[in-house]
């Protein structure tokens with residue numbers, strides 16, 4: 001059984017000429033001399049490295065389609081006909097008090113200074129990609145009015161065209177970073193926060209110093225990696241001047257824009273764009289602890305860490321170092337999530353997939369906890385898009401996991417709302433939208449609610465933000481229903497007992513009881529009662 005078909009994908013704009021395909025290679029069974037297109041090998045024959053990436057860059061997000069042996073669909077949620085836990089203090093459980101709209105979906109994270117969120121999700125890291133930049137207003141205001149945390153990804157200052165550096169090469173002014181932080185803060189309602197990530201280049205550029213001194217941010221996020229790739233962040237740039245500028249700022253730019261032959265190929269039109277890569281990080285215990293001390297000395301009240309789908313050893317490092325450093329949140333991102341420009345093969349073929357990674361994390365957290373360590377609050381990322389996934393991740397990782405980091409899924413409403421706004425302006429609504437009406441009041445179910453809440457300021461909320469809020473309410477209501485069904489009225493009461501594994505392999509990997517074993521003892525004691 002193949003878990004993936006290589007050599008052709010919508011993500012790389014490639015396809016097989018034949019209907020008959022060799023499973024392992026993805027090459028047509030009858031590969032033809034004279035084929036006019038076009039699998040990945042065919043296209044790479046003249047476009048070379050360009051075919052490594054999904055595209056078109058800046059217009060799509062990409063998620064790997066490898067079908068891992070186990071995922072969260074191999075787990076189901078228990079339902080009960082008895083009791084209710086997690087109701088507010090003093091409220092007695094009964095049909096009139098334990099109603100699903102009253103289920104509390106608030107969560108919080110932090111070592112000592114907690115951040116509350118109205119629903120247990122937050123955005124993926126929206127960094128220097130075109131998609132993040134172009135949609136920022138929608139994403140940032142959407143996250144703020146939904147009451148969730150927004151993660152501003154790496155390299156934002158480094159690629160800011162208007163970046164000004166001081167004499168020592170540190171950020172003196174970054175209008176793009178200013179815009180990003182100020183947009184979120186303007187609509188912040190006391191729930192969630194904005195986290196700014198830092199990688200190797202950001203550290204060298206003094207991003208932490210800048211966001212601390214100018215914007216007085218409480219929290220900064222260190223980044224070891226992400227689920228989409230095991231190398232640093234990448235973007236594409238379309239002009240030679242910009243490629244040279246980013247190279248001067250210290251980035252790895254490929255192909256090398258300073259070479260005469262590359263410049264000639266660019267002028268010929270053969271090379272149409274350049275790639276900007278970040279450097280690999282090199283984590284050490286001492287370096288990590290020193291960086292934490294340095295950031296605390298700069299005035300940050302909270303420090304969080306994002307790590308990727310690295311090996312078990314790096315996962316253990318993140319948990320153990322994180323516990324010692326008293327991290328406020330550790331986000332663990334499983335393969336194959338991807339929001340930006342990650343190499344397509346890498347997205348599919350590297351890293352520990354989310355389900356396995358969360359299972360390992362729980363095992364390690366338990367181990368540390370039994371040894372007397374306090375485990376930092378945890379969040380899981382890597383392919384979540386629905387409320388059932390959120391429920392399962394929080395229950396499976398209970399009591400350590402407090403939230404789910406939702407990358408691509410949370411970006412969709414931002415883009416949908418933005419496009420509805422554009423289509424309305426042009427009078428060009430597609431039927432899929434116009435069947436609900438021709439005015440925003442008719443299209444967005446939460447329009448009037450937000451208008452009443454924000455009054456005059458409502459006109460400054462773009463439709464992408466309204467859409468993120470609306471999608472957030474769908475997640476919230478769906479989660480409330482699932483929680484009410486398992487009689488959990490507060491997120492802190494979710495437990496691993498509220499899940500069952502549908503296959504023995506999923507039970508082995510996760511430690512969640514197999515469906516034919518879960519609650520068996522309780523059932524037998526009822527049957528065998530005298």
Ligand code: SF4
Nearest residue numbers: 017028031032035039
């Ligand atoms: S070159 Fe053409 S015929 Fe050969 S494997 Fe690729 S798509 Fe199929």
